[in-house]
Amino acid sequence: MQSSTPAGRAGRPRSAAADTAILAATRAALVDLGWSKLTLGDVATRAGVAKTTLYRRWAGKNELVVDAVAELFDELELPDRGSLAADIEGVVLQFAAILARPEARSGLMAVVAESTRDEALRERIRTSIVERQKRLVLEGRARAQSRGELPPEPDAAEAARTADLIFDMVAGAVVHRTLVSAEAANGDWVRSLTQVLLWGLTSRPPEQTEPTDG
Amino acid sequence: MQSSTPAGRAGRPRSAAADTAILAATRAALVDLGWSKLTLGDVATRAGVAKTTLYRRWAGKNELVVDAVAELFDELELPDRGSLAADIEGVVLQFAAILARPEARSGLMAVVAESTRDEALRERIRTSIVERQKRLVLEGRARAQSRGELPPEPDAAEAARTADLIFDMVAGAVVHRTLVSAEAANGDWVRSLTQVLLWGLTSRPPEQTEPTDG
């Protein structure tokens, strides 16, 4: 996103309406055509702007789609649902709902694939999509700690590693379930996932705590 | 893969050497160019075959790359390492090593993205890549059950659901860690992942994690 005239700038300002129209047209094109058949000329036509206007704002297909898909994740939030389990299940269901939309399915994986060979693109994805999701993990853990559901973390580095692990497990599982296994991440599945996660995190090795044998 | 003359077939048989040369050239092109810049003409040149030969065997870029990437996963195996934890850690490290290769990174995610709009392609990926991985999960569980590390599953349907969940969690976590978070799935990380998984699976809640009431 590079709209909004940079304050003390002379000349005709860029149309903010064009930005939103282009991003919406990109998502519509993703739904109708998918990533590979999506052409920038088609997007420009759908948005009602000239192709040159599009090229003045985005370097190419990759950057455009990242921005178009990133807006889908704006709706992700973490309301207090009373317990850590409920919080996890809620946000995972939100994430799954986004990934169920065809514009997210085809667009997201494609730009991730491209980002393996484009460090700038990977950074763009990280800041506009991934980092926003990871904040939810940190927020949820802090909330659970204030509830007493999780112990406070003495080691900051260890805490960061654990958060990264949880994030990769949750996001990865939902993405893999939705896009690779191609089955819906419904309530039952999310409950099972949450259960494994919580027990994996709250259990303590037999040396430290009573073994949970039964 | 559609090589090997169909037995009672007349005429000049297809060159098996051409198949392997094309697939190797495809992986080389993935390394050098990535998915989006990979062209079939270039692959044909690298393989030393005519472009028409390539089109006679594969319908397009998608199918070709699936087959080229699928061969990377042939090396996945599950030797008996003595314990369930060691088995998991070993196979996850193998999986991570494959995903660390650039031809897998850029190729795999791209075809998964394309498969969201191409059911036949998704099925091709499933049978030639995903299903082979999932077998390792079932094999590992059976071995752990014979060791007594995991209880036998009374309900077959429930057992299948659990296996699918574990598979999505493990594969998804490694993929997400490697491609999205863009950090290496090294020994420490794999051990942490295994630990969370094992405790999450072997712990049994006395009642249930869900706030059943109140």
Next chain:
DNA sequence: GCGCTTTCGCTACGCGTCGTAGCGTAATGC
């Protein structure tokens, strides 16, 4: 050996998209 069949390498082609250049016009700040 000899035909039949299929594959192979090669060339050439129409098609569509890419990304850019150039131009006249529209919208802002001073």
Next chain:
DNA sequence: GCATTACGCTACGACGCGTAGCGAAAGCGC
């Protein structure tokens, strides 16, 4: 009004796509 920037439009060369057509090569059955 004037400078500056964005916009819509057209046109262009470059390139990859996927196919057609050809003669030659390599198998199989006889």
